[in-house]
Amino acid sequence: MKRLIGEYGEYNSGTLFIVLAGIHGNEKAGIFALEKIFEYFALNKLQFNGKLVALKCNLTALEVNQRFIHKDLNRQWYDSKIKKLSALPFGMLNTAEDREQVQLLDYIQHILAQQEDKENIVMVDLHTTSAAGACMTITNNQPKSVDFARMLPVPVISGMTKVLQGTTLEYFENMGIPGIAYEAGQHDDIESIERMKYGLISLFLNAGILDEKHSNFFTEGIERLRKYNEGLPYVVNVLYHHAISDDDNFVMKAGYSNFSKVSKGEHLADDKNGAILAPNTGMILMPLYQKKGNDGFFIVEKAS
Template sequence: MENRIVGVYDNEIKGPLAIIIGGVHGNEKAGVKALDLLFKMLEVEPITNKQFKFSGRLVGIKGNLQALSVDQRYISEDLNRIFLREKIESALLQEHPVDEEAELIGIINEIDRQIEEYQPNEIFVLDLHTTTASGGIFTIVNDTPESIKLGLKLDATVIEGFIKDLHGTVLHYFNEENLNRPCVSLCFESGQHDDKLSVNRCIAASVNFLSAIECVEKFHIETIHEEILNNYANGLPKHCKLIYTYKIDKNENFRMKPGFKNFDRIRKNQILATNKDGCIKAPSDGIMIMPHYQEKGSDGFFLVKDVLGEKIPKKSFL
């Protein structure tokens, strides 16, 4: 079996434990590629930049190894919906857990091992994803004030409220209650699955994350990644809240109308999708997030609203 650990970076200056996960969905490879590059960048940084200091330990982890190897979202169930106590307990009782249950145990064991070994005072988790539709990057937070504050420092739209409408995601599990020490977790959506720049945006968000949690001071790593992130994010709302989730019923024959992108403005009663009973209309005005254009998964689309009325500014990278 492939190694779950992409890398461990630790310069023996005590600090937080930073965990970055890529490929929790096996068809979302950008996060894994970004982690590979990030560790390579960290290897060379102290050579080219004598001022470089890293506090804490960074661990890069691959999520769903089996699904990554076949380029599928998942094998038998969505790994990002089964981070649930009952599920973990039942998987632990099995002698040979398979498919996503094996992945779930693999990830949890690895993170427990890192916590045990490093004994951090604080843990921060960043879970990297991509979406089927293009047109937006955003950070999903677990709705604690700490995660919202940290999310805003990643320089992409922060969306709160997902945690209430979804269950068993990485964000639901990695918290203080389950890990017995302060833990802030968030998820970063870096753009379309096959867009090469999604990798750059994952790197930029990871660097911003490491800087926000004070593992690194102002990084000297090329600002090109951050520039790519800002090119995409500027003009998007800074902070949004989930207002509506469309759950797909197994036999309804849900079809999203073609052409929707993340952050499209939606009008009340606009036709968004169809099913066996006819048209599915928007229940209110809103902003489209993650329209469903893939085979697997049970979320049709999400509508969010802008809570601040503030946009992400265009930055200058001279």
């Protein structure tokens, strides 16, 4: 499997977009959406005032359609881990994810080295969720991240890098680069591909990268995405994160989706110690309906 999904435009002609897809091997919607985007851009010879480079991340896990092989590749991007990886010879790396990460780090550094205009770079990491429901973006703590996130017509979750350690958002944050993760719906929902595509197009249009004259091609798709997320708050804060480990036997109660309202004391899930009750009133995010993963659910509230 090839790591490069595609590239378009020129370095140093505007914003560089580094787009990552399939860091979780069972989340392929981003890859399909990017393939459609590159095909469309090339076919219509669209003017792109910047550079877009898109990479597949966990190739080994993508081959077998699993979230990961040995460990979650999107929890390995903290400083000490990266230093440790760079100190080891490639042959000494004994997990699929360590090998993937070293190759990705090389590739990302190679991309960054070609953009002299260091102020104009943004990273976008594409995901889908096991639960159904609305889309969302998650930002890192660089000042421009929320501005980029608000270019997509979906709710923004701020402050997540304080809760979730070692995501790609953190790696780019530490390099001073704005980053957003985009969750476009349920893993196997065919519409997640369209929501991914139009989320990215909306970002490119609002960032002034695509010529305005092309915007009518995309109006309908972007409007569909906006409608899908209608009525939800623009920005929410994380109130609670229910972290889990593999031997917790965590089972989420059926019927929750992204942004479902929950009340304090509500029976949300069970694990080996019994019932798990909501510690806060708010909205639930990313309730876990798959075996692999270390986040049971999040509770968020509308930011004031």
